[in-house]
Amino acid sequence: MPEKSPQQLYDERMxxxxxxxxxxxxxxxxxxxxxxxxxxxxxxxxxxxxMNDYECARTVCHKFVDHFQPDLDFGPxxxxxxxxxxxxxWKAFAWPGHGLxxxxxxxxxxxxxxxxxxxxxxxxxxxxxxxxxWAPRQFSALxxxxxxxxWRRFMWSGWMSLDFFASPEMRRTLDLAVRAGEEMxxxxxxxxxxxxxxxxxxxxxxxxxxxxxxxxxxxxxxRGTHQILADMRRRPGKLHDALEVAxxxxxxxxxxxxxxxxxxxxxxxxxxxxxxxxxxxxKEFYWxxxxxxxxxxxxxGVIPVVYWEADFESRLPHIxxxxxxxxxxHLSNTNAExxxxxxxxxxxxxxxxxxxxLLSGTPHDVRAYCRKLIDHLGKGGGFIMDSALMLDEAxxxxxxxxxxxxxxxxxxx
Amino acid sequence: MTAKxxxxxxxxxxxxxxxxxxxxxxxxAGTDPQVILDASREAMAIVGNRYERKEYFLPELIIAGDLxxxxxxxxKPRLKAKGTGKSLGKVLLGTVAGDxxxxxxxxxGFMLDVNNFEVRDVGVDVPSDVFVKNIREFQPDIVGMxxxxxxxxxxxxxxxxxxxxxxxxxKVKIMIGGAIMDASVAQYVxxxxxxxxxxxxxxxxxxxx
Numbered sequence: 001m002p003e004k005s006p007q008q009l010y011d012e013r014m015x016x017x018x019x020x021x022x023x024x025x026x027x028x029x030x031x032x033x034x035x036x037x038x039x040x041x042x043x044x045x046x047x048x049x050x051m052n053d054y055e056c057a058r059t060v061c062h063k064f065v066d067h068f069q070p071d072l073d074f075g076p077x078x079x080x081x082x083x084x085x086x087x088x089x090w091k092a093f094a095w096p097g098h099g100l101x102x103x104x105x106x107x108x109x110x111x112x113x114x115x116x117x118x119x120x121x122x123x124x125x126x127x128x129x130x131x132x133x134w135a136p137r138q139f140s141a142l143x144x145x146x147x148x149x150x151w152r153r154f155m156w157s158g159w160m161s162l163d164f165f166a167s168p169e170m171r172r173t174l175d176l177a178v179r180a181g182e183e184m185x186x187x188x189x190x191x192x193x194x195x196x197x198x199x200x201x202x203x204x205x206x207x208x209x210x211x212x213x214x215x216x217x218x219x220x221x222x223r224g225t226h227q228i229l230a231d232m233r234r235r236p237g238k239l240h241d242a243l244e245v246a247x248x249x250x251x252x253x254x255x256x257x258x259x260x261x262x263x264x265x266x267x268x269x270x271x272x273x274x275x276x277x278x279x280x281x282x283k284e285f286y287w288x289x290x291x292x293x294x295x296x297x298x299x300x301g302v303i304p305v306v307y308w309e310a311d312f313e314s315r316l317p318h319i320x321x322x323x324x325x326x327x328x329x330h331l332s333n334t335n336a337e338x339x340x341x342x343x344x345x346x347x348x349x350x351x352x353x354x355x356x357x358l359l360s361g362t363p364h365d366v367r368a369y370c371r372k373l374i375d376h377l378g379k380g381g382g383f384i385m386d387s388a389l390m391l392d393e394a395x396x397x398x399x400x401x402x403x404x405x406x407x408x409x410x411x412x413x
Numbered sequence: 414m415t416a417k418x419x420x421x422x423x424x425x426x427x428x429x430x431x432x433x434x435x436x437x438x439x440x441x442a443g444t445d446p447q448v449i450l451d452a453s454r455e456a457m458a459i460v461g462n463r464y465e466r467k468e469y470f471l472p473e474l475i476i477a478g479d480l481x482x483x484x485x486x487x488x489k490p491r492l493k494a495k496g497t498g499k500s501l502g503k504v505l506l507g508t509v510a511g512d513x514x515x516x517x518x519x520x521x522g523f524m525l526d527v528n529n530f531e532v533r534d535v536g537v538d539v540p541s542d543v544f545v546k547n548i549r550e551f552q553p554d555i556v557g558m559x560x561x562x563x564x565x566x567x568x569x570x571x572x573x574x575x576x577x578x579x580x581x582x583x584k585v586k587i588m589i590g591g592a593i594m595d596a597s598v599a600q601y602v603x604x605x606x607x608x609x610x611x612x613x614x615x616x617x618x619x620x621x622x
Contacts (some may be wrong), residue, residue, distance in 0.1 A: 230479065393566070
């Protein structure tokens with residue numbers, strides 16, 4: 001048989017994933033995942049280096065994909081552009097060379113970036129709140145935006161307020177914003193160059209967009225974990241009103257992927273785990289808004305990949321209530337068989353080789369675990385092989401075993 | 414119902430405004446501040462209990478912790494210096510180097526404190542030598558390491574090795590916690606056990622004392 005062309009491989013890989021997502025039977029179990037910091041560890045490059053040298057990041061990702069050959073590729077998207085973050089003076093983030101060691105994964109600095117008394121401002125006009133209050137709190141370079149007047153007042157004589165542009169703070173912000181913008185353009189150019197290069201090799205990108213559940217939109221970067229959890233008891237009414245706004249933002253975020261050939265939108269779930277709230281709280285504050293948002297995305301033809309975090313076994317009876325064959329649920333640390341018993345036949349399941357096994361086990365352990373997953377979850381489609389959590393560290397031979405074994409044993413013959 | 418009983422109820426039922434109002438009233442009426450602290454402690458034990466029974470979750474522990482701080486601010490200026498009372502044992506807590514997540518660690522600290530352990534919390538992003546230094550100074554019975562990211566696996570391992578190297582491993586029990594931890598991680602890093610949640614951490618600590 002003649003060797004397949006990159007275009008054939010590209011189409012085949014895309015179809016494989018689309019079939020699994022739709023609960024059809026593909027040619028074999030797809031295998032891929034968000035390999036976050038791992039490709040750089042594999043190539044012996046620090047995260048700091050990769051975040052500062054876009055060409056280096058691309059080279060590493062090529063090396064990674066050539067060696068492991070997963071079905072879909074993430075490329076260098078997880079290496080945020082450190083030069084742009086430096087120019088912006090991002091206060092709510094720690095990264096290598098900026099509060100963290102050279103090879104430590106970057107992390108959000110949890111905090112209260114929207115105060116309790118600011119709920120109404122956010123609810124009334126989220127864009128204005130983000131622009132004039134939130135952005136200056138997050139980025140020192142954008143502090144000048146606090147000098148603006150709300151743009152909703154600009155009809156008729158609003159232009160008379162434009163003197164704020166002449167303030168020294170605003171001049172500084174405009175200058176830095178342009179510089180950050182230029183740097184972001186260099187980063188995005190590098191991303192699209194990589195996308196073209198990897199497509200020419202036959203690999204589709206694994207993402208067409210990102211999103212966060214409404215509760216996490218409010219909890220991650222606005223109220224902070226401590227405050228949002230307490231808000232469920234302290235100010236449930238305001239929280240509900242803000243969740244309505246956040247649901248609209250969720251749908252807007254994810255809708256960008258509509259119409260893409262592989263419209264996967266990764267939804268990073270953060271504060272839904274069993275510890276963070278009771279089932280009653282999950283049912284009242286988390287799931288209804290999230291579900292409504294997911295359904296709206298599905299309606300637009302988007303395929304949400306919900307990256308549930310940690311162990312969500314207690315939530316299974318709620319989250320099964322979604323349309324059939326339209327959504328992918330990542331298993332994280334949840335017991336795969338229990339998840340299958342409830343969710344199987346409704347959503348495509350993805351996961352969940354333990355990261356500790358990929359780090360400290362042997363290829364033999366990994367193959368045995370993958371065999372069990374394919375036997376128990378892979379029957380009849382609707383399953384994608386991946387690690388339990390985003391991959392930062394592993395023995396290369398273990399990851400290779402996970403991918404190669406799945407390609408072989410996961411074939412639907 | 415006495416004022417003290419009402420305060421216990423208000424705190425344990427998450428009635429924050431009512432609790433603070435009661436504390437202020439009691440202080441104005443000349444109640445011994447120690448009575449208020451005793452009531453708080455009693456209420457925290459109830460909160461801890463409800464958490465263990467899965468009636469309360471993180472939001473309630475957070476609110477209880479906030480309330481305790483607020484009551485402390487009101488009461489402390491009027492309090493004569495007094496011992497900290499009984500302690501079951503000492504626990505050193507910290508999130509390992511390279512990881513700045515604190516919620517899980519804070520909740521474990523809160524639950525241990527409620528259950529009469531003396532806790533020293535050395536914060537987040539704690540290098541192994543700081544763990545070692547604090548073991549020497551504080552002489553804990555138990556060391557609790559927290560981590561949220563998978564890179565904590567190797568950092569925990571490294572920290573246990575440093576404790577071993579300092580000749581202190583035999584003096585402490587080590588437990589680990591964090592959403593992604595399990596028994597195989599505990600084995601990999603060389604800890605004695607892992608706790609799935611803060612209630613499990615209390616159970617482990619109690620069983621070791």
